[in-house]
Amino acid sequence: MTIPVFLVLVSFIQCGCFVSSLYHPLDPLNPTEIDQIRLTIQESHLGSLPNLTYHFVDLEEPDKEDVLKWLSSSNESKLNRRAQVVVRAGGETREVIVDINNDSIVSDHVYSGHGYPPLTFNELFLASKLPLQYPEFKESILRRSLNLSEVSCVPFTVGWYGEAITRRTLKVACFYREGSVNVFARPIEGITLLVDVDSMKITTYNDRLRAPVPKAEGTDFQSSKGKPNSSTLNDTNVGKGFTIDDHEVKWANWVFHVGFNARAGVIISTASIFDAKKKEFRRVLYRGHISETFVPYSDPTNEWYFRTFMDIGEFGFGRAADTLQPLIDCPENAAYMDGYMVGADGKAQKVPGAICIFERHSGDVAWRHTEINVPGKVIRSGEQQTTLVVRMIANVGNYDYILDWEFKRSGSIAVGVALTGVPAMKATSYTNTKERTENVYGTLVTENTVAVNHDHFLRKCNFFFLSHGCTLSSRFGQKEPVVMLVTDLS
Ligand SMILES: *[C@@H]1O[C@H](CO)[C@@H](O)[C@H](O)[C@H]1NC(C)=O
Ligand SMILES: *[C@@H]1O[C@H](CO)[C@@H](O)[C@H](O)[C@H]1NC(C)=O
Ligand SMILES: *[C@@H]1O[C@H](CO)[C@@H](O)[C@H](O)[C@H]1NC(C)=O
Numbered sequence: 001m002t003i004p005v006f007l008v009l010v011s012f013i014q015c016g017c018f019v020s021s022l023y024h025p026l027d028p029l030n031p032t033e034i035d036q037i038r039l040t041i042q043e044s045h046l047g048s049l050p051n052l053t054y055h056f057v058d059l060e061e062p063d064k065e066d067v068l069k070w071l072s073s074s075n076e077s078k079l080n081r082r083a084q085v086v087v088r089a090g091g092e093t094r095e096v097i098v099d100i101n102n103d104s105i106v107s108d109h110v111y112s113g114h115g116y117p118p119l120t121f122n123e124l125f126l127a128s129k130l131p132l133q134y135p136e137f138k139e140s141i142l143r144r145s146l147n148l149s150e151v152s153c154v155p156f157t158v159g160w161y162g163e164a165i166t167r168r169t170l171k172v173a174c175f176y177r178e179g180s181v182n183v184f185a186r187p188i189e190g191i192t193l194l195v196d197v198d199s200m201k202i203t204t205y206n207d208r209l210r211a212p213v214p215k216a217e218g219t220d221f222q223s224s225k226g227k228p229n230s231s232t233l234n235d236t237n238v239g240k241g242f243t244i245d246d247h248e249v250k251w252a253n254w255v256f257h258v259g260f261n262a263r264a265g266v267i268i269s270t271a272s273i274f275d276a277k278k279k280e281f282r283r284v285l286y287r288g289h290i291s292e293t294f295v296p297y298s299d300p301t302n303e304w305y306f307r308t309f310m311d312i313g314e315f316g317f318g319r320a321a322d323t324l325q326p327l328i329d330c331p332e333n334a335a336y337m338d339g340y341m342v343g344a345d346g347k348a349q350k351v352p353g354a355i356c357i358f359e360r361h362s363g364d365v366a367w368r369h370t371e372i373n374v375p376g377k378v379i380r381s382g383e384q385q386t387t388l389v390v391r392m393i394a395n396v397g398n399y400d401y402i403l404d405w406e407f408k409r410s411g412s413i414a415v416g417v418a419l420t421g422v423p424a425m426k427a428t429s430y431t432n433t434k435e436r437t438e439n440v441y442g443t444l445v446t447e448n449t450v451a452v453n454h455d456h457f458l459r460k461c462n463f464f465f466l467s468h469g470c471t472l473s474s475r476f477g478q479k480e481p482v483v484m485l486v487t488d489l490s
């Protein structure tokens with residue numbers, strides 16, 4: 001739903017890191033390349049533009065045809081590396097293509113279409129701090145007899161209702177921490193602030209209603225079990241049943257590439273499976289990733305109607321990717337991969353352990369058979385189901401999306417999404433359901449607390465070698481996605 005401003009800002013590490021010797025044309029941009037891109041932009045005519053900020057930087061993928069040619073030939077020469085860069089400067093959005101081989105700008109144009117690039121962490125962070133300095137907000141807090149030092153504010157995107165949009169804006173809602181680390185459990189209801197992002201100023205302030213702040217007691221979500229003994233973050237490949245060479249993963253009859261970007265998070269590409277009969281690899285998936293999520297809340301009141309989050313386009317699963325906790329987020333036999341992206345200043349940021357890869361022994365049967373019709377024999381055989389999972393977790397505000405790509409020996413790939421975290425909660429004066437005299441657009445989950453009705457829709461795109469399809473899936477709690485396949489044979 002919202003943004004992990006506080007947690008994520010501290011977990012980023014600015015880096016001047018490694019350069020790998022292995023090469024795949026779909027390798028994500030490495031820190032050296034990210035530095036190079038920033039220097040190229042800085043030294044060009046763009047460098048002197050006012051307030052230059054980087055909103056998105058990613059590999060501009062080579063054409064599929066060229067990648068396929070590269071895959072099927074033993075020619076080791078590298079394909080041209082390019083990056084797509086979205087910057088804002090002087091109130092304009094620019095789309096730039098940078099050639100990384102010769103450090104030049106291939107194209108640059110001002111974008112004038114609908115919408116704005118994703119918000120930077122810096123913008124979200126600054127917006128979250130504005131209310132605490134705003135006199136009318138301070139008065140509202142005082143009138144509610146609350147302590148301003150215990151208030152945390154969270155920026156929300158504003159949705160779109162068909163109006164012409166000419167400014168980048170955010171709405172900010174605030175929460176009361178006192179006595180709890182579960183910020184989202186203690187909303188300060190009734191106050192909405194509108195922030196103009198380019199000038200970073202509050203432009204509209206509305207204190208419309210009051211409701212008691214839900215109690216802190218019983219809201220702590222921290223596990224009493226403590227941290228498990230973390231053991232093996234380093235010995236990447238030992239005894240795990242698979243190998244990782246830079247971004248290429250080999251397991252059982254599979255070989256595939258694992259990439260990462262700020263928008264989608266994990267990107268699986270060029271996945272092939274070995275066909276033992278034909279003694280050759282069969283191409284299964286060219287590229288697969290989550291392309292969007294849509295999380296509309298179904299509460300039409302002033303403080304809630306606009307909460308219609310597109311967690312990927314507005315914030316980014318990659319940017320919300322959390323460092324995985326060994327033995328909690330991933331099992332003991334997992335290996336880890338870091339993710340890199342670009343900060344508002346154009347510098348590389350590292351998310352350590354953003355992806356984990358592990359063999360799953362589910363306890364299920366892959367196949368089995370007993371044959372009693374061979375005279376004098378009972379032949380009983382089979383194999384246990386073992387799969388390989390590539391996992392990331394996007395911590396988008398109150399929600400944590402656990403995203404799995406699971407490879408099976410049978411040649412299929414299953415994509416799973418699990419949701420955990422805490423629900424988005426609204427404060428209400430009701431303490432039990434019998435008191436309720438009006439629609440609260442949700443479920444009263446405890447005194448003074450409504451978990452507001454909403455859906456999570458996830459859209460995943462698979463670009464197969466011969467066709468591609470996107471599936472729209474998963475209302476909250478529904479395990480099997482509703483599948484809608486679009487085929488395009490071009
Ligand atoms: C290898 O590929 C590159 C780029 O596609 C091409 O220029 C070169 O001629 C190829 N070399 C051989 C030996 O095929
Ligand atoms: C640059 O940013 C500052 C601070 O947000 C703002 O006051 C100023 O107007 C911006 N300048 C331009 C040319 O956008
Ligand atoms: C850089 O390389 C690209 C293609 O590889 C080419 O189109 C462009 O003209 C080159 N730019 C410079 C400044 O050499």
Ligand SMILES: *[C@@H]1O[C@H](CO)[C@@H](O)[C@H](O)[C@H]1NC(C)=O
Pocket residue numbers: 147148149150
């Ligand atoms: C307000 O909160 C701050 C920080 O948590 C604390 O130091 C201070 O004593 C509190 N003030 C009052 C009046 O309770």
Ligand SMILES: *[C@@H]1O[C@H](CO)[C@@H](O)[C@H](O)[C@H]1NC(C)=O
Pocket residue numbers: 227228229
């Ligand atoms: C962690 O290891 C220590 C020492 O080996 C052991 O005493 C402790 O019980 C372990 N904790 C957990 C949660 O397994």
Ligand SMILES: *[C@@H]1O[C@H](CO)[C@@H](O)[C@H](O)[C@H]1NC(C)=O
Pocket residue numbers: 230231232233234
């Ligand atoms: C992993 O390796 C690094 C550097 O070699 C070391 O500092 C760190 O303690 C190791 N971590 C674990 C969990 O063994």
